[in-house]
Amino acid sequence: NAGVTQTPKFQVLKTGQSMTLQCAQDMNHEYMSWYRQDPGMGLRLIHYSVGAGITDQGEVPNGYNVSRSTTEDFPLRLLSAAPSQTSVYFCASNAGGTIAGYTFGSGTRLTVV
């Protein structure tokens, strides 16, 4: 089982560039989420999805777009990168309910210069 796969692992962008962070899971999980991790701020929820075709905003959604066309994939798009988006991004998935924990990808370290 691959679990949650994130690509790329590292990325450097120039201010104003756009890019898509990829996330895929092979566990048939309904719930998927994107988090960013910044020093002193912990992990904060950007966007989440409760199933294919359904997405919603988290705590820090500005500057990011998501879509969920399939159960497996949940890409995160940066439309016009800003230095404030320099962070480590984690994708996670969950089957839902009380007994299912979250599984995380290995992260994408993004630097915007």
Place this chain on the structure above:
Amino acid sequence: KQEVTQIPAALSVPEGENLVLNCSFTDSAIYNLQWFRQDPGKGLTSLLLIQSSQREQTSGRLNASLDKSSGRSTLYIAASQPGDSATYLCAVTGGGNKLTFGTGTQLKVEL
């Protein structure tokens, strides 16, 4: 809005010591609580999950407890080892199946 607090923010102990990490949350309407470990520059590894109906879970030298009514959880690490050095994160799953994290406890176990 759910808020999760972890105390202490950092902890340094000698090898072999037993230790307790604390986590508190403001909204007791949770599905479950997870403890994660994160090594520097790495991803999150799930250590233990406690369902909302459970009081504790054990895995090897780790024991996590949950008191949902008071909004508290503890992670007990027995006989600490240098390899336990990492950041420990507490997270609760609440409404909408959303996960809310604490800011973590950075643990250093010294020889």
